[in-house]
Amino acid sequence: MSLLIVGSVAYDAIETPYGKTDKILGGAGTYIALAASYFTKKPQVVSVVGGDFEKKHLEMLKEHKIDIDGIEIKEDEKTFFWSGKYHNDMNSRDTLVTELNVLGTFDPKVPASYQNSEFLMLGNLSPDVQRKVIEQMTVRPKLIAMDTMNFWMDIMLDELKKTIAMVDILIINDEEARQLSGEYSLVKAAKKIMEMGPNYLVIKKGEHGALLFGENSVFFAPALPLEEVFDPTGAGDTFAGGFIGYLAQNGEVNFENMKNAIIFGSAMASFCVEKFGTEQLIDLSTDMIADRVDRFIDLMNFNYVKEL
Amino acid sequence: MSLLIVGSVAYDAIETPYGKTDKILGGAGTYIALAASYFTKKPQVVSVVGGDFEKKHLEMLKEHKIDIDGIEIKEDEKTFFWSGKYHNDMNSRDTLVTELNVLGTFDPKVPASYQNSEFLMLGNLSPDVQRKVIEQMTVRPKLIAMDTMNFWMDIMLDELKKTIAMVDILIINDEEARQLSGEYSLVKAAKKIMEMGPNYLVIKKGEHGALLFGENSVFFAPALPLEEVFDPTGAGDTFAGGFIGYLAQNGEVNFENMKNAIIFGSAMASFCVEKFGTEQLIDLSTDMIADRVDRFIDLMNFNYVKEL
Numbered sequence: 001m002s003l004l005i006v007g008s009v010a011y012d013a014i015e016t017p018y019g020k021t022d023k024i025l026g027g028a029g030t031y032i033a034l035a036a037s038y039f040t041k042k043p044q045v046v047s048v049v050g051g052d053f054e055k056k057h058l059e060m061l062k063e064h065k066i067d068i069d070g071i072e073i074k075e076d077e078k079t080f081f082w083s084g085k086y087h088n089d090m091n092s093r094d095t096l097v098t099e100l101n102v103l104g105t106f107d108p109k110v111p112a113s114y115q116n117s118e119f120l121m122l123g124n125l126s127p128d129v130q131r132k133v134i135e136q137m138t139v140r141p142k143l144i145a146m147d148t149m150n151f152w153m154d155i156m157l158d159e160l161k162k163t164i165a166m167v168d169i170l171i172i173n174d175e176e177a178r179q180l181s182g183e184y185s186l187v188k189a190a191k192k193i194m195e196m197g198p199n200y201l202v203i204k205k206g207e208h209g210a211l212l213f214g215e216n217s218v219f220f221a222p223a224l225p226l227e228e229v230f231d232p233t234g235a236g237d238t239f240a241g242g243f244i245g246y247l248a249q250n251g252e253v254n255f256e257n258m259k260n261a262i263i264f265g266s267a268m269a270s271f272c273v274e275k276f277g278t279e280q281l282i283d284l285s286t287d288m289i290a291d292r293v294d295r296f297i298d299l300m301n302f303n304y305v306k307e308l
Numbered sequence: 309m310s311l312l313i314v315g316s317v318a319y320d321a322i323e324t325p326y327g328k329t330d331k332i333l334g335g336a337g338t339y340i341a342l343a344a345s346y347f348t349k350k351p352q353v354v355s356v357v358g359g360d361f362e363k364k365h366l367e368m369l370k371e372h373k374i375d376i377d378g379i380e381i382k383e384d385e386k387t388f389f390w391s392g393k394y395h396n397d398m399n400s401r402d403t404l405v406t407e408l409n410v411l412g413t414f415d416p417k418v419p420a421s422y423q424n425s426e427f428l429m430l431g432n433l434s435p436d437v438q439r440k441v442i443e444q445m446t447v448r449p450k451l452i453a454m455d456t457m458n459f460w461m462d463i464m465l466d467e468l469k470k471t472i473a474m475v476d477i478l479i480i481n482d483e484e485a486r487q488l489s490g491e492y493s494l495v496k497a498a499k500k501i502m503e504m505g506p507n508y509l510v511i512k513k514g515e516h517g518a519l520l521f522g523e524n525s526v527f528f529a530p531a532l533p534l535e536e537v538f539d540p541t542g543a544g545d546t547f548a549g550g551f552i553g554y555l556a557q558n559g560e561v562n563f564e565n566m567k568n569a570i571i572f573g574s575a576m577a578s579f580c581v582e583k584f585g586t587e588q589l590i591d592l593s594t595d596m597i598a599d600r601v602d603r604f605i606d607l608m609n610f611n612y613v614k615e616l
Contacts, residue, residue: 088492089492184396184397185534185535185536185537186533187533187534187535188535205516208513208516208517209516209517209528209530211533217606218533218606218607219606219607219608219610220517220530220533220607220608221610222517222528222530225493225494225495225519225526225528226493226495227493227495227496228493229493256610256611259610259611260610260611260612263610263612293612297612298525298526298527299526299527299528300527300528300608300610302527302529302564302567302568302571302608303564303567303568304568304571304601304605
């Protein structure tokens with residue numbers, strides 16, 4: 001089924017204990033679309049970039065069968081730029097530079113050809129921008145998923161709650177879930193957040209895996225234990241892209257199928273962190289993904305037979 | 309099969325955001341033995357207490373079919389005492405008081421009737437005390453498991469490594485694994501630690517679950533997401549007790565069976581944290597344990613069928 005992704009397409013400069021990059025391709029929309037492109041046909045992207053955005057990057061997205069008709073190019077402006085430095089444990093980072101540029105006035109326009117998309121993934125953006133997208137859809141998508149971050153909870157919580165009330169799945173990390181709910185326990189946090197509207201909630205815990213709540217059930221998938229985490233940038237977006245891409249591919253919206261989607265999202269995220277930026281995501285094959293999913297199954301699979 | 313447990317039997321005073329206790333029963337040996345008692349027949353305990361140790365606590369252990377012949381009572385001395393206060397997130401605590409008392413001169417004596425134990429669990433103690441136990445066994449147990457802590461890495465690392473080289477499974481937490489190996493990545497840490505001797509390694513990650521390494525495989529079990537963690541004291545020891553108790557019950561020492569043991573250990577730990585100290589552990593039934601294990605299976609179970 002068709003998938004529409006709204007999110008930033010950007011440039012990042014990243015420093016980790018393993019090295020440093022110049023401006024490289026980044027942005028939530030980019031990671032989500034690349035990850036989803038391995039599952040669903042022609043994911044559509046609504047975003048905005050500046051005149052400095054390189055042709056080769058648009059070409060690369062097209063080569064991955066990503067529909068970029070919805071990426072507006074503002075020739076006289078500059079692309080969103082973020083620069084950050086990770087600490088030794090890779091679990092915390094300092095933002096060095098945030099230049100909103102074109103993203104500061106982003107007014108998303110959903111092309112007519114995208115109007116019937118059945119799956120909508122709203123990457124982290126201002127909640128009013130996210131809502132504008134939902135309101136432009138003439139037919140409500142079968143499934144709307146959204147990401148957000150603590151920044152929006154700090155400065156526009158009411159707007160954020162309005163948008164959350166309109167979606168089916170919220171995909172956030174543990175710190176965000178705690179801040180949004182005011183509860184430390186993730187079980188209690190999940191209950192409060194689902195009372196805000198979404199029927200499903202995914203709580204990402206980084207290297208500690210992800211929890212799926214919904215239909216009075218809970219499911220947990222670990223992150224793959226890796227020898228090295230080279231660069232965590234985009235891992236959460238890649239997870240979301242694999243998750244929504246998998247769902248859109250087979251179209252089944254229920255808890256059982258979302259479990260599989262979580263496994264595929266986790267597998268995609270495990271690739272993302274192995275190289276800088278989108279480098280590893282660009283070069284995957286379905287065989288590599290299937291092998292990685294097998295490793296997840298080995299990691300989680302047990303055959304309890306004995307009775308007490 | 310028979311199980312011998314060596315570990316502290318102690319008194320604790322605990323403060324958490326939910327309340328405060330006077331001196332209550334605690335100690336690694338106590339938690340391990342209580343948890344194991346639900347799986348294996350008559351676990352044997354080697355430990356030492358003072359004249360202040362209450363008869364009712366010895367009786368309670370006996371009622372749980374725990375063999376206490378190996379608990380030496382030094383009438384003129386006092387039982388090991390620890391007091392601690394947990395912070396609001398329950399993930400960190402301050403030690404307020406540590407009175408070693410009888411534990412300071414603990415010279416473990418394995419009774420003749422325990423000599424043929426097939427499973428040996430060494431709770432956290434000085435590594436030379438742990439080694440003295442191994443050396444007293446006339447027949448090497450089929451499986452020796454041990455716990456330790458960062459304190460011993462700080463003050464007697466060489467002794468510790470000698471003891472680690474003699475055991476089959478090391479059961480430690482993530483911080484301890486990192487300190488022992490000098491590696492941040494748990495995958496790398498596991499490799500280095502298994503080069504020190506053990507064929508299996510369990511890394512406990514508290515609320516983030518546990519990893520099992522061995523036989524060129526890795527398995528992960530989550531912790532049960534709980535509404536409240538009331539008191540984390542003893543959770544790691546309870547995990548170890550459920551783990552080793554389950555293994556000793558059916559006697560199969562291999563990776564597949566250890567996966568089940570990890571699930572049962574996690575289930576037992578999830579009970580432990582629901583009340584103060586050993587309170588919840590004392591009152592379990594096999595039905596309650598089976599229900600809890602079912603919740604773990606639901607949490608982890610998925611049926612991936614679709615092909616890419």
